Amino acid sequence: MLIEEKFTVKAPREKVWAFLMNPKSLAPCVPGCEKVKAIDEKNFLVTVKMKIAFISLAFNMKVEITEMSPPVHLETSATGEESSMTSNIKAKNVIDLTSLSDRETEVSYRSEVSLFGKLGTMGQSVVKGKAKQLGKEFAEAVRKRLESKA
Amino acid sequence: MKRKIVLNVNNDSYEVEVEPGRLLADVIREDIGLTGTKKGCEIGVCGACTVLLDGKAVSSCLMLAVHAVGKKITTIEGLMKNGELDPLQKAFVDYGAFQCGFCTPGVLMASKAMLNENPHATEHEIREGLNGNLCRCTGYAKMIDAIKSVAGR
């Protein structure tokens, strides 16, 4: 499934880039992100919890930065397992930053997510729908933190 | 925590000790030993696990055994009466309405429930009644002919 979103932040591009590249500032913006552990500069272990009504999901992910052109373009690859061990997730993410002015940046991201296992058969459209909602929360959180600093 | 329950299956009482999470299909097959009821998809879609609960067709793979307490359960083994095949079973044999036989108990139970409610079902009603019983072998045609022959009586 493809999750694509664009949002604008009132902050200069370099600041947005630095913000997104720093796990300490980025992690709290990702809804449900509980743990980020840096293994090295390019590899991270991330735990993301997601609740869909009475269903609690916890994804343990390995995230690798596969391509990076600061402060414009970032590509990551993530693989993970859901803690009930009945589902796997693979995601390829691309983030592009465009300067709209020296005070405004457009963030656009594109995630190709594949769900395997039980969630794949049962929950594709529900997870996708929920992910879209979480994407909006992510955008809000980034905007809030960056715009209060800038 | 296990509890003792009594299930009425084919007019016999069976006392079994089950955890609340045990499904009716499993208790019928494993604890009571009646393996005519089959488990196909285990998500209520294929109909192989169909049993009758107070005469109504249900998916035993999606029912807690404890929810079947106090009801009259009929499985495929209960279709025969006094050693005689049910007319539906006879018709299925006569018309050659099964191949591998895996879906057959479910189809027979569903048809039995349907004809109990509507003894002279039309072909359309028979087809509608079989909605939800999947067969990979026969293409359904002979099943429908067999059921029609019983409905025609």
Added chain:
Amino acid sequence: MSRDFELLEPKTVKEACAMLSKHRDQAKVIAGGLSLLLFMREGLFKPRYLVSLMKIKGLDYIKHDAKKGLRIGALATHRSIENSKVVKAKYPVLAETFHRVGSMRIRNVGTIGGNLCHADPRLDPPPTLLALDAKVKVVGPKGTRSIRLEDFFTNYYETVIRPNEILTEVSVPSQPPRTGGAYVRFSTKTNDDTPAVELAAVVTLDPKKEVLADVRIGLGALAPTAVRAKKAEAFLKGKRPEEDVLKEAGMIASQEVEPIGDLRGSEEYKKEMVGVMLKRGIQAAFEKAKA
């Protein structure tokens, strides 16, 4: 499947609410269990307590009177509603809708209360109930609330029900004369498959002219919850259901939803289908209203 839960079997609604209050988010209500057991056996949901409603008597009624309209107890099965003489006579679109739920086996066990509380936007009854202006009665330790179905669903599998409340009744008001309804459901696989698009249309005609005096359209499988196509409804009000009118209404309705592309169709395809289903639904409802 998780075996580590305790099944509680209250005999009254009051007892059930008390049990839910006691165990809070460790407990979940179970009726027929069809939807819930699916999640449990896939390991996606592991409750400590299941509060079964199946020993509570007197909640499976289907009653009707001219003043109060139709009242259905939460534990009435889909099959009992499908076959009910009074539902077939007074709300035929509702009987038709319940006939389309899953297969006979599902309809024999699934309950209307369970269906609504499960709140999967792809289920059949909600669009029709929405188009009929249904209400639900919810009982908790603090008393009873009456909630319009329009305000009941909030998100995938989420409703406004509090953890210690039980839905006890669904009511549908009496419909004015010259009202007709139709339920159209499009599934891309088998007849009993989850729908790709579902639409319920209930129209009331002007007493004298063949004009749509009131239009209510319920849509399912197209958004995080079942919804009413309010903009399309407003557009259609006062008009005759002619080709070009219906085409435009279809386009308006398709903009009111956000379908997700999946196995049952792409986003674009589903949006296109909304227009097709709307036309069929309104035309069929119109014919019924004329009769």
